[in-house]
Amino acid sequence: MSLEMEVVFVVLILACLHCFAFSDPQGDALYSLKSTLNASSNQLKDWNPNQVNPCTWSNVNCDSNNNVVSVSLPNMGFSGILSPKIGALKTLKVLSLQGNGITGEIPKEFGNLENLGNLNLEYNNLSGAIPSSLGDLKNLQFLVLSENNLNGTIPESLSNLRSLSTLQLDSNDLSGQIPDKLFQVVKYNFTGNRLQCGANFTHPCATDIDSSVSSHKPSVGTIVGIAGGLVFILCIGLLVYFLCRNRRKGYKRDVFVDVAGEVDRRIAFGQLKRFAWRELQLATDNFSEKNVLGQGGFGKVYKGVLSDNTKVAVKRLTDYESPGGDAAFQREVEMISVAVHRNLLRLIGFCTTPTERLLVYPFMQNLSVAYQLREIKEHVLYWPTRKRIALGTARGLEYLHEHCNPKIIHRDVKAANVLLDEDFEAVVGDFGLAKLVDARKTNVTTQVRGTMGHIAPEYLSTGKSSERTDVFGYGIMLLELVTGQRAIDFSRLEEEDDVLLLDHVKKLEREKRLGAIVDRNLSNSYDLQEVEMMIQVALLCTQQSPEDRPAMSEVVRMLEGEGLAERWEEWQNVEVTRRQEYERLQRRFDWGEDSIYNQDAIELSGGR
Incomplete structure (x- = not known):
């Protein structure tokens, strides 16, 4: 073969390889998104344009047929624009890009995402009009475009979205009339715009939190749905009643003791699944050390993948034979099975053998708040996300303290036990140290457990814990969120500073040096007034006397801007x-x- 022929042959091969590299339109679309978002060299490293199948890329989930169904890239610090090529992802169901600095317009090609059910673009710098093509997304249930610079009117085509249940368009520059049908959406928010709604108009600009139906005449489907819901609630009420009656009769909760070769049919908490030991052994690669996500007082937590490709976290109790270990297993199964809230970790199932106790939870893609604050170097938790985490955690603890009967005390509230789902929503986890408390009692005496720096002084000295000990731990967690630092850090001694984070913050607050308190990684991209508010709430939560600390319901209200000023002034005087x-x-x-x-x-x- 002549030299000229060899050269031509090599060129043809390279051309073919180039064609094959982008033969998958999914990979092409995603790589285009990475490019237009101006991702840094340290971000999305595994998004390789020469890899045909993008299902192995980080932050991308696929179904069993290798179709991309979810792309989640929140709080990554992107500054570019959205690629119109993303419209090629016909099977995409979830697209989460909130909390970035994305500019430009929303491409009209997003209207081609025919299976999209959740589009979240809040907390960006998007401009231009909302494309009318979004009205073609017949499966869209959640449309969140809050906190951008969008202008123009709301497209009439959005009225065609019959599946839409949440519509958040607040804090933009939208104007004009809102299509009437959009006021029938279960949850909507049009505040912070120049739209025709509010006191001087027929409709309010946002749904009331406690309202789940519109003021319009309900349809037959709505009536049937409400009736079905009432029946469901009645069934749950009866179930809780019988469980409580059994407890009052002295029912021994020994349902977790395994009999070799026999399935214990008395365990029937909700929809919990009983896993076989072999199933979890395979899922965790025989509990390999490389799959360890964390380690606590009662054992290790492993990342696992079930046979249907579901990612899970498996908690393996190593000392269940001791009274504390077995009690921990019973507590977690009991409490997490009855405590159901969007900000509490949901238990999927469990496994018991004569020698093992295991709990199975959903895998939290973004791990814990502590991990995000101190271990991730590629990007930081931006201030809006930290605010959401603070409020979500408070709501989860409020539910445990004030809406469960008997109420539940967590006893180890800290940043490491607040997990983050794919949308960076806070999920309170690790109930291993929690205690069930009769609603008529104010505290419970136990062996002191928890993490130094997070433990309330009265619990440390007397062993008596109450919901106010959780409030103290929550206050320390708020300081972790604001500062990015640990509750105890001996390195501060080198600067002749306080080892305890609480004392360190109190000193800087007295000196009015709020800027020195805030996490340096935020690089001044925060609202100083909001930082001051969060510090004030944290210091109110960490008062020496438990009686002086606010209840979690008060904390929620203060974070939402209600009653903090009065409470803070009172505290300052004292x-x-x-x-x-x-x-x-x-x-x-x-x-x-x-x-x-x-x-x-x-x-x-x-x-x-």
Whole structure:
């Protein structure tokens, strides 16, 4: 073969390889998205244009046929624009790009995502009009475009979205009339725009939190749905009643003790699945150390993949034979099976053998708040996300304390036990240290458990825990969110500073050095007034006396902007008085110190 022929042959091969590299329109579309978003060299490293199948890429989920169904890229710090090529992902169901700095318009090609059910683009810098093509997304249930710079009118075509249940368009620059049918959406928010809604118009600009039906005449489907819901609630109420009656009769909760070779049919909490030991052994690669997600007082947590490709977290209790270990298993299964809330970790199932106790949870894609704050270097948790985490965690704890009967005390609230789902929503996890408390009792005495730096002083000294000990731990977690630091950090000694994060923040707050408190990774991209508010809530939660701390329901209201100013002013007055009394006693001690010591010296040197 001549040299010229060899060259032509090589060129043809390279051309073919180039064609094959982009033979999958899914990979082509996703790589185009990465490029237009201006992803840095450290971001999405495994999004390889030469890899035909994108289903192995990070932040991408596929179905069993290798069709892309979910792309989740929140809070990554992108600054580019959206690629119109994303419209080629016909099987895409979830697209989450919130919390970035994305600019430009929403491409009209998004209307080609015929299977899309969830589109979240909030907290970006998007501009231009909402494309009318979004009205073609017949399966769309959640449309969230809040906190952008979108302008123009709301397209009439959105009225065609019969599956739409959540529509968040608040805090943009939209104007004009809102299509009437959009006021029938279960949850909508048009506030912060120049739209025709509110006090001077027929419809409010946002649905009431407690309202789940519109003021329009209900349809037959709505009536049937409500009736079905009432029947369901009635069934749940009866189930809870019988469970409580059994407990009052002294029913022994020994349902978790395995009999070799026998399935214990008495365990029937909700929809929990009983897993076979072999199934979890295979899912975790025989509990390989490389799959360890974390380690706590009662064992390790492993990442696992079930036979249907569902990702799970498997908690393996290593000391269940001790009273504490077995009790931990029973507590987690009992409480998580009855405590159901969007901000609480859901239990999928469990496994018991004569020698093993295991719990199976959903795998939280973004791991924990502590991990995101201190282990991830590629991107940071932006301030809006931290605010959402603070409020979500507060709502989860409020549910445990005030809406469960018996109420539940977590006893180990910290950033490491607040997990983050694919949308960076807070999920309170690890109920291994929780205690069921009768609603008529205010505290429970136990062996002190928890994490130093997060434990309330009264619990540490007396062993008595209450919901207010959780409030203290929550306050420390808020400080972790604001500062990005650990609750105890001995490296601060090198700077002659306080080892305890609480003391460190109190000192800087007294000196009015709020900027020195905030996590440096935020690079001034935060609202100083909101930071001050969160610090104030944290300090109210971490007061010395448990009686002075707010309840979690009060914390939720304060984070939402209600009642904080009055509570903070009251606290400051008490704190100033306390500090003045402390300084007065200190001066008195210093003044009399020499004479006291001299008198002692004289007495000790006198005759014996």
